[in-house]
Structures are given as C-alpha cells and as structure tokens.
Amino acid sequence: GDSVTQMEGPVTLSEEAFLTINCTYTATGYPSLFWYVQYPGEGLQLLLKATKADDKGSNKGFEATYRKETTSFHLEKGSVQVSDSAVYFCALSDAAGGYQKVTFGIGTKLQVIP
Amino acid sequence: DAGVIQSPRHEVTEMGQEVTLRCKPISGHNSLFWYRQTMMRGLELLIYFNNNVPIDDSGMPEDRFSAKMPNASFSTLKIQPSEPRDSAVYFCASSSGPITSSEQYFGPGTRLTVT
DSSP, rough: EEEEEEEEEEEEEEETTOEEOOOEEEEOOOOEEEEEEEOTTTOEEEEEESTTTTTEEEEEEEEEEEEETTTTTOEEEEEOGGOOOOEEEEEEEEEOOOEEEEEEEOOOEEEEEE | OOOEEESEOOOOOOOTTTEEEEEOOOOOOOOEEEEEEEEEEEEEEEEEETTTEEOOTOOOOSSEEEEEEEEETTEEEEEOOOOGGOOOEEEEEEESSSSTOOEEEOOOOOOEOOO
C-alpha cells in the first residue's frame, strides 16, 4: 500500500538558517504530493503541492520538487523565520478504485528560535 | 467562504457518554474526511465520504464509532459509548475531489477529552 516517511522531529533551527525536511514515499500509481502545515491550535493547511514528476511546488519561500527516481519530495527553505514554527506534514494522494486516497506522514515539528 | 466549520471546538465528557461531533464542509465540495490526531498515532483517517456516500470506513476504530452525512452540507461523527482512549483532536476536511490533485481544506478541529 501507499506510505509516506518523513523525518521525525523536533527540528530546532536559528532564525535565517536553511531548512530541509526529508520526505520519501511509496505508491502504486502516479500520486500527487503535498506539504501541509499545522500551526498551534489550528487545522492543517496546504503549503504547496506537485502533481507530476519534476514539478516544483513553492509557496512563502518554501520549495519541494517531485523526484520520481528517488521517490522523494523534500521540503526546503533558504531562510527560516520564527513565524515558520509549526508542524509540517508530507502527504500523497493517489487514486484507489476511482476515488482519492490520501496518506499523511507523521509530521515534523519545526521550532525556530530568534 | 467561511471554510470548514466544526463544532464544538472543545468537548469534555465522562466515560460512557455519547459524543457527537459536527462538520459543515465548504460549499460545493463533494468529498469529506474525518481524521483523528493524537501524539502517539499522529493523523489517522477515520472515514471518507464522496457525494454523501461513505467510500472508505476502514479507519473507524470499532463499532462505537459511527459517521453520517445526510446531505452535502453536514456530517456527524458519533462515539457511543466514549472511552478515555478516544481523547484526541478530531478534524473534518473537505475537498472538491475525488481527483488526486485536489487539496483538502481542514476545519479547526474538535478537542475531545474523555475522563
């Protein structure tokens, strides 16, 4: 079945540091890939997505490239801010029996300190 | 649009009581998902509706859990009887799916505490 593996946190960085959160996946079909972010006390919200191989999703300075050859979708940001402190979820969406099936990773908590 | 609306935001109940969580999806969305989030197990999909029909309920923990979607604008998740291990944050999400590239929109969640 489908699965998503992402690094366990917490990840603690100083402001303006470079961020990488690794995500790899296993899927039987041709999934779409997502990064969601969850701020304290809130629900998840979409950060970026990519729907086919070599696509790059980007938003708010975050980027991730859909790498089919390495089955990866690593999240990167060149300079993190305190406001980026949150939990980040990698997810894939595949078709199962004609319907959307979404699989989430365990989430990686990011803490950015001033 | 107001986004996905969930009620109540917080619920504290005693073991053995019935609990009903409510969700109003975004207008026009035809897919609805119920998730449970805990520290130990992370985010778990409980049930998925498409066009008000349950498509996948394999994540529903046991018979104490039931979910309904009587129309396109309302869904409930019921736990009867509740147990302390049901304590978690329950999220409802909707999408304009079922295509695989569809984004899910999450509600703010209901924090359930069963004592």
